[in-house]
Amino acid sequence: MVEALYWIGCGLTLLGALLTVVGAAGVLRFPDVYTRIHAASITDTGGATLLLLGLGLMSGLQFATLKLVIVWAFIMLTSPAAAHALANAAYASGLTPWIGEFRIIKGATPDAKKTGNAS
Amino acid sequence: MSGPLAMLDVGAIINGVLLVMLVVLMCAIARVRNLLTAILLMGVYSLVMAVWLTVMDAADVAFTEAVVGAGVSTVVLLGAILLTRSETAAISWKAMIAPGLAVLVVGGLLVFAAQDLPDFGDPASPANAYVGKLYLEMTGGDIGAANVVTAVLGSYRGFDTLGETTVIFAAGLGVALMLGFGERAMSDRERGRMPVNVSAGEDHVVLRVMAKLLIPLIVLYAFYVQFHGDLGPGGGFQAGVIMAVAVILHALVFGLDATMHAVRPGVARAIAALGVLVYAGVGIANIVHGGTFLNYDYLFPPGVEARLPDAAHHNWGQHFGIMAIEAGVLLTVAATMITVFYGFAGRSAEAVAVVGGDDTHGQNP
Numbered sequence: 001m002v003e004a005l006y007w008i009g010c011g012l013t014l015l016g017a018l019l020t021v022v023g024a025a026g027v028l029r030f031p032d033v034y035t036r037i038h039a040a041s042i043t044d045t046g047g048a049t050l051l052l053l054g055l056g057l058m059s060g061l062q063f064a065t066l067k068l069v070i071v072w073a074f075i076m077l078t079s080p081a082a083a084h085a086l087a088n089a090a091y092a093s094g095l096t097p098w099i100g101e102f103r104i105i106k107g108a109t110p111d112a113k114k115t116g117n118a119s
Numbered sequence: 120m121s122g123p124l125a126m127l128d129v130g131a132i133i134n135g136v137l138l139v140m141l142v143v144l145m146c147a148i149a150r151v152r153n154l155l156t157a158i159l160l161m162g163v164y165s166l167v168m169a170v171w172l173t174v175m176d177a178a179d180v181a182f183t184e185a186v187v188g189a190g191v192s193t194v195v196l197l198g199a200i201l202l203t204r205s206e207t208a209a210i211s212w213k214a215m216i217a218p219g220l221a222v223l224v225v226g227g228l229l230v231f232a233a234q235d236l237p238d239f240g241d242p243a244s245p246a247n248a249y250v251g252k253l254y255l256e257m258t259g260g261d262i263g264a265a266n267v268v269t270a271v272l273g274s275y276r277g278f279d280t281l282g283e284t285t286v287i288f289a290a291g292l293g294v295a296l297m298l299g300f301g302e303r304a305m306s307d308r309e310r311g312r313m314p315v316n317v318s319a320g321e322d323h324v325v326l327r328v329m330a331k332l333l334i335p336l337i338v339l340y341a342f343y344v345q346f347h348g349d350l351g352p353g354g355g356f357q358a359g360v361i362m363a364v365a366v367i368l369h370a371l372v373f374g375l376d377a378t379m380h381a382v383r384p385g386v387a388r389a390i391a392a393l394g395v396l397v398y399a400g401v402g403i404a405n406i407v408h409g410g411t412f413l414n415y416d417y418l419f420p421p422g423v424e425a426r427l428p429d430a431a432h433h434n435w436g437q438h439f440g441i442m443a444i445e446a447g448v449l450l451t452v453a454a455t456m457i458t459v460f461y462g463f464a465g466r467s468a469e470a471v472a473v474v475g476g477d478d479t480h481g482q483n484p
Binding site: 088 | 323325326329332333
């Protein structure tokens with residue numbers, strides 16, 4: 001049982017690591033800021049979730065597992081908010097999304113036709 | 120970790136990868152000309168450093184590196200580049216020859232000298248043989264703190280830590296002397312000379328909700344780190360920085376005005392001084408009760424200590440002494456970080472107002 005949990009944990013950790021690598025590749029390869037933010041937020045939501053779940057299973061069910069769950073909850077609260085803040089700041093400073101223009105924020109219409117290729 | 124993967128020398132691999140990452144990051148920081156990128160890379164450098172220190176089992180140092188290096192100094196540096204240009208000037212390669220040679224010579228000397236350093240964890244090395252061994256053996260009986268690092272930092276080496284606390288206070292004062300305490304920005308804005316909404320986000324609903332949720336938890340975590348320092352990694356320095364981060368987060372989301380009204384700059388600098396005073400006061404209390412400076416065995420008058428519960432097995436003087444000086448450290452570190460942030464942020468608000476009037480984006484790319 002413990003052995004099986006350990007191996008499932010290993011698998012989940014590997015999967016999480018894979019997602020993290022995918023996210024990193026996306027940050028490097030995607031065309032503009034918004035798609036890059038999308039890739040980066042895969043890393044710290046999906047990747048972190050699988051990694052922490054895997055670590056929790058690998059350590060066996062004990063007090064450390066609870067701590068990992070709390071860490072997970074904090075990451076799920078903070079990183080989507082950080083991704084949102086990044087995208088919001090990029091939009092407010094006038095970067096037009098690669099796939100087209102949106103009007104989401106009242107009064108913050110991007111007038112400059114910059115392509116969002118700032119890194 | 121006892122698992123099927125234990126046969127691999129995972130530690131060596133992780134060490135190697137982290138060290139290579141540190142070298143690559145250092146080269147990138149030296150080469151990059153955009154200051155914003157350099158600051159973010161320095162944050163990454165600190166995080167990698169913290170991970171490496173964790174691998175080395177130096178949890179207390181790793182904790183400090185993560186909070187101070189990756190957390191608060193990144194924020195302060197970001198505030199600083201608002202006051203200056205965001206690109207460094209281009210330097211011709213000829214101007215780099217002499218400094219480069221100096222760096223190579225000094226670096227070579229350091230690498231040469233490092234060969235004489237004892238191996239990692241060598242029991243015969245001077246650090247582990249004399250005083251270090253003594254600390255490990257004596258802490259249980261002398262002080263009773265479960266975390267030997269706290270015992271060394273707070274009691275055996277209490278005088279050094281007083282010096283560190285004073286240095287932090289003095290550094291905060293130095294920044295304030297150069298940049299001001301941030302009060303000028305506050306009074307300017309109250310007089311209506313500055314646009315009110317320089318940094319306050321009217322539309323940032325998500326951020327405001329998250330900040331309202333997180334700030335109390337961050338403060339709670341700071342207290343946990345503070346009082347858990349006896350048992351595990353943590354203590355006044357880390358807790359102070361975490362406490363300051365809560366205030367800085369408030370300023371970033373709700374605007375500097377709101378924060379300066381909640382935690383007034385005058386209060387912040389008074390608390391910074393109070394922390395050093397508490398620390399030194401604990402030391403002087405020991406002298407008054409017949410001991411030497413910062414010798415917590417004399418913290419309580421002899422009659423009082425005997426009446427405390429279980430006085431035979433608990434070293435209450437040491438216990439409360441460490442707790443009191445850690446409280447002093449917490450006050451000074453937190454308030455100094457807040458003061459430094461106010462200094463930079465107050466100036467940044469001014470700079471944005473001067474450069475752009477109605478341009479809310481500032482001059483930051």
